[in-house]
Each structure stands twice: as C-alpha cells, then as structure tokens.
Amino acid sequence: MADDKANRGALVVVEGLDRAGKSSQCELLYRSLLDMNYKTKYIRFPDRSTPIGKQIDSYLRGQSQLDDHSIHLLFSANRWEVAQSIHDDINKGITVIVDRYSFSGAVYTAAKGNPNLSLHWAWQPEVGLPRPDLCLFLSISPEEAAKRGGYGVERYETDSMQTRVRNLFLSLLDLPHNDEICVIDAGRSVAEVAQDILEPVLECMKNVDSIGPLKKLGPWSFIPIGDN
Ligand code: FDM
Ligand code: MG
Numbered sequence: 001m002a003d004d005k006a007n008r009g010a011l012v013v014v015e016g017l018d019r020a021g022k023s024s025q026c027e028l029l030y031r032s033l034l035d036m037n038y039k040t041k042y043i044r045f046p047d048r049s050t051p052i053g054k055q056i057d058s059y060l061r062g063q064s065q066l067d068d069h070s071i072h073l074l075f076s077a078n079r080w081e082v083a084q085s086i087h088d089d090i091n092k093g094i095t096v097i098v099d100r101y102s103f104s105g106a107v108y109t110a111a112k113g114n115p116n117l118s119l120h121w122a123w124q125p126e127v128g129l130p131r132p133d134l135c136l137f138l139s140i141s142p143e144e145a146a147k148r149g150g151y152g153v154e155r156y157e158t159d160s161m162q163t164r165v166r167n168l169f170l171s172l173l174d175l176p177h178n179d180e181i182c183v184i185d186a187g188r189s190v191a192e193v194a195q196d197i198l199e200p201v202l203e204c205m206k207n208v209d210s211i212g213p214l215k216k217l218g219p220w221s222f223i224p225i226g227d228n
Contacts, residue, residue: 016138
C-alpha cells in the first residue's frame with residue numbers, strides 16, 4: 001500500500017528497442033501504481049506537444065530536414081525543458097515513469113552512421129539531467145520484434161537503422177554498468193513482463209529515501225564512454 005510518509009518519488013525510465021512494448025508497459029505500470037494509491041505521473045520523450053517537440057515531430061515525419069547535430073540537441077532540449085518539473089514532482093513525492101530518455105537519445109543519434117556523431121558526443125548534452133533511480137531495459141530479440149509487425153512511416157523506422165540501434169543498445173548492455181539498470185526479457189506475454197517490471201519498481205520506490213535526493217546524470221552514468 002502507498003505510504004504517505006514517503007518523502008520523494010522515484011524516477012523510473014523505460015528504455016528499449018522499437019516494438020519492445022515500452023508504451024504499453026509504461027501505461028500498465030502507471031495504472032498499477034495508481035491503483036495502489038501511489039502518486040504517479042507518466043511522461044514520454046519526445047514530448048511532441050511543446051514547440052521543440054513539434055519541430056521534432058515534423059522531422060520524424062519527414063516534413064522537415066535538420067542537421068544531425070541540430071535534431072540531436074533538440075531531442076536533448078526537449079528533455080531539458082521538463083527537467084525542472086521532473087525534479088519538482090519527485091520532490092513532491094510523485095513517482096515519474098518515463099517512456100524513453102537519454103539512452104534513446106544517445107543511441108539513435110550514434111546509430112545514424114555519421115562519423116561526427118559518436119556515442120561520446122551524443123551523451124554530452126544529457127549530463128546534468130535528472131538521473132533515473134531505475135532504468136528498465138526492455139530487451140527483445142530481432143526475431144520477436146519482427147513478429148510484432150512492420151515499421152511505420154517515421155524516420156528511423158527502417159531495417160538498417162533498427163539493426164544499428166539494436167546493436168548499439170546491446171553493446172551497452174554488454175558493458176559493466178550501474179546497479180540501476182534492470183534488463184527485462186520483453187519477449188514474453190504482456191502480463192509476465194508487467195509483473196517483472198512491477199517488482200523492481202516497487203523495490204526502488206521503497207528505497208529512494210535511503211538513496212537520498214534525486215541525482216544528476218554524469219558523463220559516466222550508464223555509458224562507460226570510449227572514444228568512438
Ligand atoms: N528518439 C527518441 C531519438 O532519436 N532521440 C531521442 O532522444 C528520443 C527520446 O525518436 F525512433 C527517436 C526514437 C524513435 C523516435 O520515438 C520516436 P517514439 O517513442 O517512437 O515516439
Ligand atoms: Mg516509434
């Protein structure tokens with residue numbers, strides 16, 4: 001049951017490949033926490049409702065062209081524009097569930113194959129953003145992803161881009177990383193995955209007060225950055 005004396009909320013990020021079921025799982029998690037009377041919010045990136053988000057939306061739909069660096073920084077700016085409100089919500093005891101965050105930001109840009117856009121470069125504008133207390137990585141095999149239907153019409157929804165994104169995500173998972181990343185096998189039924197997600201989230205919410213105040217993403221958070 002919800003504990004009214006809990007001091008701060010948890011910042012819970014759900015990351016992973018397209019078709020891993022991120023949005024459905026975020027929605028289910030949000031409903032479950034509300035049902036348990038926890039103060040909860042569900043946000044997603046890109047947030048297409050803001051002026052920056054509208055530029056991103058137009059780019060993703062192929063209605064505008066932008067330099068690779070520019071669009072990358074817009075994705076990051078789209079997170080920065082709500083960074084303070086995330087912070088405020090967490091301090092008010094609200095648990096914030098986030099559908100895609102800095103991992104997607106760095107990986108999708110690095111997957112473009114532009115030699116000037118390394119993972120290292122792509123991570124830099126994320127430094128200082130609220131740091132997730134828990135990052136749930138929904139892992140899905142290419143075979144399972146393929147079974148879940150074809151791509152839509154947006155930019156990045158191509159086989160070659162998705163393969164590079166997948167490989168980059170997997171290479172990150174292979175690296176020794178921080179405790180706050182939890183890999184979830186997303187190739188199972190919706191209910192099984194939801195159950196697997198709820199457990200570490202509740203555990204994290206129970207522990208946040210002992211973790212202390214919300215932290216910031218550092219240059220080495222999550223991604224042990226090399227030079228490539
Ligand atoms: N995407 C998403 C990025 O390239 N960078 C980012 O920082 C974020 C948050 O935008 F292809 C990509 C990932 C995806 C596209 O995302 C739209 P949704 O989750 O499919 O709406
Ligand atoms: Mg999509």
